[in-house]
Amino acid sequence: MPFEPVKFIVIALLYYAAGMVGLSPELVAQRRVSADTHAVSQPRMFSAPSGEIHYTRLQRCQLEVTPVPDSLVADVMRRCLMHFSSDRVAPTDLPLLLRLALIAHDDSLVEAVIARQLRNLHTTSDQENAGIYGNAISAAYEVVPRRLDLVERYLKIVNTRWPGATRVRFDILWGRLVEELQSCTDTTLVTGDQILAGLQLLQTIAQSSGSEPSNSESAGLMEQVAGLKNFFTPFATFLNEGPEAGIHQLAALSNGSVVGKQMLPVTGQFRFASDSSVTTESVHEHPSLIILAAPGWGINPAKDGETKDACLGTEGFVRMLQRRFPTLSVTVVEPVVGVSWQTGELMTLQEESDFERNWLFNELKIRGTLLIDTVAYATLPGHDRRRIPGLSETQVRLFAGNLLNRNDEWAYRLKMFLVDASGRIVLDPSDMFSWHRLATSVVNRVISKTH
Amino acid sequence: MSTELRSLAGSDSADHLRAWFGPERDNVPRFLSRDDCVTLAHNVMRAVRGDGLSRVNIVSDWTGEVRWARNRAYVTSDRRNHHIGITRAYKRGITVFLNQLDEISLADAVRRAENTAGWGGASSSFFAPSLPPVNFEYPETHIWSETTYAQPQNTRGAVARSLTEAAERNGMLSAGYLNVAARGTAIVDFRDISKFLYAPQTLAQCSMTVRDPNGLGSGWAGASSYDWSQFSPEKLAAVALEKCLKSRNPVAVEPGRYTVILEPQAVYSFVNTFMSHMNRVDAELPGAVFWSRMNAANIQGDRYPVSLSKLDERIIDDRVTIDHDPTDPALGVLPFSDEVLYVEPFRKTTWVERGVFQTFPYDRKYALQQVHENRGYPYSGSFRMSGGPTTVDEMIATTKRGLLVTRFSEMYEVDGLSMLYSGLTRDGIWLIENGKVSKSVKNFRFTESPLFVLNQIEQLGVPMPVFSPGFPAIVPPLKVKDFSMTSLSDAV
Numbered sequence: 001m002p003f004e005p006v007k008f009i010v011i012a013l014l015y016y017a018a019g020m021v022g023l024s025p026e027l028v029a030q031r032r033v034s035a036d037t038h039a040v041s042q043p044r045m046f047s048a049p050s051g052e053i054h055y056t057r058l059q060r061c062q063l064e065v066t067p068v069p070d071s072l073v074a075d076v077m078r079r080c081l082m083h084f085s086s087d088r089v090a091p092t093d094l095p096l097l098l099r100l101a102l103i104a105h106d107d108s109l110v111e112a113v114i115a116r117q118l119r120n121l122h123t124t125s126d127q128e129n130a131g132i133y134g135n136a137i138s139a140a141y142e143v144v145p146r147r148l149d150l151v152e153r154y155l156k157i158v159n160t161r162w163p164g165a166t167r168v169r170f171d172i173l174w175g176r177l178v179e180e181l182q183s184c185t186d187t188t189l190v191t192g193d194q195i196l197a198g199l200q201l202l203q204t205i206a207q208s209s210g211s212e213p214s215n216s217e218s219a220g221l222m223e224q225v226a227g228l229k230n231f232f233t234p235f236a237t238f239l240n241e242g243p244e245a246g247i248h249q250l251a252a253l254s255n256g257s258v259v260g261k262q263m264l265p266v267t268g269q270f271r272f273a274s275d276s277s278v279t280t281e282s283v284h285e286h287p288s289l290i291i292l293a294a295p296g297w298g299i300n301p302a303k304d305g306e307t308k309d310a311c312l313g314t315e316g317f318v319r320m321l322q323r324r325f326p327t328l329s330v331t332v333v334e335p336v337v338g339v340s341w342q343t344g345e346l347m348t349l350q351e352e353s354d355f356e357r358n359w360l361f362n363e364l365k366i367r368g369t370l371l372i373d374t375v376a377y378a379t380l381p382g383h384d385r386r387r388i389p390g391l392s393e394t395q396v397r398l399f400a401g402n403l404l405n406r407n408d409e410w411a412y413r414l415k416m417f418l419v420d421a422s423g424r425i426v427l428d429p430s431d432m433f434s435w436h437r438l439a440t441s442v443v444n445r446v447i448s449k450t451h
Numbered sequence: 452m453s454t455e456l457r458s459l460a461g462s463d464s465a466d467h468l469r470a471w472f473g474p475e476r477d478n479v480p481r482f483l484s485r486d487d488c489v490t491l492a493h494n495v496m497r498a499v500r501g502d503g504l505s506r507v508n509i510v511s512d513w514t515g516e517v518r519w520a521r522n523r524a525y526v527t528s529d530r531r532n533h534h535i536g537i538t539r540a541y542k543r544g545i546t547v548f549l550n551q552l553d554e555i556s557l558a559d560a561v562r563r564a565e566n567t568a569g570w571g572g573a574s575s576s577f578f579a580p581s582l583p584p585v586n587f588e589y590p591e592t593h594i595w596s597e598t599t600y601a602q603p604q605n606t607r608g609a610v611a612r613s614l615t616e617a618a619e620r621n622g623m624l625s626a627g628y629l630n631v632a633a634r635g636t637a638i639v640d641f642r643d644i645s646k647f648l649y650a651p652q653t654l655a656q657c658s659m660t661v662r663d664p665n666g667l668g669s670g671w672a673g674a675s676s677y678d679w680s681q682f683s684p685e686k687l688a689a690v691a692l693e694k695c696l697k698s699r700n701p702v703a704v705e706p707g708r709y710t711v712i713l714e715p716q717a718v719y720s721f722v723n724t725f726m727s728h729m730n731r732v733d734a735e736l737p738g739a740v741f742w743s744r745m746n747a748a749n750i751q752g753d754r755y756p757v758s759l760s761k762l763d764e765r766i767i768d769d770r771v772t773i774d775h776d777p778t779d780p781a782l783g784v785l786p787f788s789d790e791v792l793y794v795e796p797f798r799k800t801t802w803v804e805r806g807v808f809q810t811f812p813y814d815r816k817y818a819l820q821q822v823h824e825n826r827g828y829p830y831s832g833s834f835r836m837s838g839g840p841t842t843v844d845e846m847i848a849t850t851k852r853g854l855l856v857t858r859f860s861e862m863y864e865v866d867g868l869s870m871l872y873s874g875l876t877r878d879g880i881w882l883i884e885n886g887k888v889s890k891s892v893k894n895f896r897f898t899e900s901p902l903f904v905l906n907q908i909e910q911l912g913v914p915m916p917v918f919s920p921g922f923p924a925i926v927p928p929l930k931v932k933d934f935s936m937t938s939l940s941d942a943v
Contacts, residue, residue, distance in 0.1 A: 337820075338823050339819045339820060339823070344815070344816070344819055344825075345825070346819065346823065346824075346825055380757070380759070382762060382763040383762045383763055383808075383809050383810050384759065384760070384762050384763075385822050386757075386821045386822060387821065387822065387823050388757050
């Protein structure tokens with residue numbers, strides 16, 4: 001059914017004039033821009049076959065706009081919040097109202113909700129009063145974009161008004177440190193000194209003799225700080241002093257860590273390169289990321305800009321790393337299993353290899369080398385008939401070198417190795433990639449060592 | 452695509468859909484025809500937007516029933532309903548169910564499904580929630596009977612009346628249920644509308660319990676089929692009445708292990724639980740269920756051990772074969788499994804052959820991932836069990852001391868690993884002494900496993916259909932030794 005812009009705009013204006021959930025000119029403009037630039041499906045007029053009842057419906061509330069601008073979300077939320085008042089909402093709904101007010105960027109409503117929550121407390125306990133601001137800070141981290149200005153403001157209020165609320169202050173500062181290290185939108189690098197400063201602040205809070213918590217709880221906080229220091233200090237050393245100083249400390253973080261070991265060669269029956277500049281030589285002379293991936297690794301790629309890419313799963317983060325560090329080479333090793341994970345069809349080796357190549361390079365838009373790993377299957381006899389995979393050359397090699405867990409199932413769980421130019425494993429980042437900013441800083445330190 | 456789907460429908464279908472809500476509804480067919488389902492799917496398709504998978508499952512049914520108790524009918528109804536499941540899958544698969552046919556409701560349901568399917572983060576291990584339709588051959592099954600469909604309401608009433616009169620004449624109380632139904636089942640996957648699946652079917656069932664007004668005895672009989680003419684309600688009533696009269700004034704006998712003669716309905720209870728326990732995924736966990744072996748095996752040398760199951764092992768009596776052929780006129784089922792996600796045709800399957808376990812049921816997804824085939828072995832719930840030449844009278848005549856059991860009830864699982872179940876006998880149990888039925892006895896609680904029962908068979912009878920509405924089954928009577936009756940029950 002062809003799109004009829006005139007009819008659409010007329011009906012839209014009628015609805016707007018009738019005071020229903022309206023269509024602001026801005027919204028229309030955004031929709032048109034989106035339609036033009038991203039080929040979003042157009043709103044359709046429904047019409048029944050001729051001879052039957054003829055009706056049309058607008059779909060403006062459900063229109064796809066990709067991506068959804070934050071301003072649009074805030075605008076819709078503001079209209080919803082017009083129906084609510086911080087004085088009349090049930091007390092149990094106040095935390096939800098606070099979150100909605102943050103989404104709507106309505107700071108006055110946020111303040112009003114917090115004020116009412118404090119009035120409802122009827123207690124002088126530092127902990128409980130400060131906890132109200134603690135919850136507000138958690139909400140400020142979750143809204144997009146994060147309200148770091150509110151975080152700093154509320155932290156000052158808690159420190160000033162309720163200095164005895166040690167536990168809450170500790171949690172707020174720990175949350176801030178986590179946000180800084182996990183942030184996928186903050187593109188600045190974190191330094192070792194920043195990490196150490198954050199840990200020092202936590203230690204100061206834990207040692208302070210506040211009225212709350214008690215001495216025993218203070219001991220618990222100290223223990224918690226000790227654990228955090230054990231984990232983050234090696235990273236801080238790595239960032240401040242370079243891989244040579246920090247790599248042994250990173251290796252000691254966990255038993256059986258592969259950090260510090262020489263990476264072993266990964267091979268495959270087929271090799272694909274995303275473009276002609278990717279050669280086997282380029283893999284060995286630069287820091288590289290070796291990814292052992294399951295078939296169908298990664299989701300649909302992001303359609304928007306660089307800042308959000310890093311937040312979109314591991315493959316988005318890898319894309320961001322490639323843009324930021326062009327000399328970082330990426331090698332992906334994937335097994336083939338004879339079945340398309342996407343369509344459920346049986347595939348030959350060649351078909352599945354080609355499918356994975358297209359998925360990695362053209363859909364996920366990751367640049368680098370793809371190695372297709374193959375094994376021999378044994379078929380169980382009789383009526384069982386299951387196919388049992390053997391080991392590939394890569395797996396045999398990595399098992400023998402204790403770089404891969406023997407209990408890992410076939411069709412690898414996502415496993416990554418960050419390898420420096422000398423072939424030494426610097427980071428086992430499979431779990432670390434949730435700490436986006438920290439991991440990016442580590443990669444930068446590895447690359448800057450050689451350049 | 453919308454035009455192609457529309458072309459599959461007839462010109463009257465849209466009128467039918469509107470007429471469901473109007474004063475003319477008595478004149479329209481009692482369930483949605485193929486053309487109606489095509490039009491409905493067309494309306495859904497028009498509402499679909501954006502990427503992702505789309506599927507519609509439609510079950511439209513009509514039921515005409517009579518329910519009576521204490522010799523009086525208390526429910527007679529003519530019910531019609533539609534169960535429409537709209538599945539949309541984008542980041543995840545969501546199905547919305549509704550029973551409305553109008554376009555606005557359908558569009559609203561599509562919208563709800565799409566909004567929900569788009570929420571939340573996508574999973575990087577996303578496996579298509581619905582495998583694409585392929586060119587399967589669908590078997591021709593016997594599930595439609597004009598006799599059943601055309602049976603008028605006053606006939607059902609007259610039959611029910613005649614059944615209650617027989618009990619009343621003998622001073623007994625009867626309760627029962629009589630039902631005829633018809634339904635149309637359709638599945639359409641919008642990725643390939645040429646594979647539009649539709650199957651009409653009819654169902655008929657009649658079951659009746661006759662009880663002594665003083666609570667001294669009870670008898671039951673029941674039958675089900677797609678074809679009303681394949682069983683006789685009058686004969687059922689006669690059987691139930693006879694059992695009731697013969698089961699009055701039961702005496703208590705010691706619990707213990709008995710040789711029992713199980714009528715087919717009782718056998719069905721055990722074999723059905725045996726079949727329902729078959730699960731391939733659980734069987735591949737060492738020692739998890741009966742079907743799994745206790746230890747894993749190293750198949751590929753250096754790989755992690757592979758768990759094996761009891762496939763190709765003899766697990767029950769070697770006179771027993773359990774299989775299902777969907778084209779069997781006596782075992783008619785829908786030609787396709789109507790699962791939302793993995794639709795595929797049923798096929799001729801032998802689950803157990805001469806006591807040797809042949810195959811588990813599994814779906815297409817498992818078949819693709821594990822066996823590297825694009826087709827599984829779905830379980831229809833229907834089966835045929837092999838038997839022997841011995842009649843029940845012959846079994847009685849060759850029993851020195853034993854029990855004759857009509858059926859079981861209230862069965863529940865005691866231990867999954869051994870499939871141990873406990874339950875009660877019901878509606879007639881008699882003591883056999885020296886080759887004759889001597890007296891009625893009180894009901895027992897039993898504790899037994901289908902594995903034990905099917906390994907302790909002395910004699911098998913001629914297989915016959917049992918009461919299992921919607922999932923026809925044919926099982927023989929069995930004479931089984933050492934059946935454990937653990938305690939007496941006061942239940943009638």
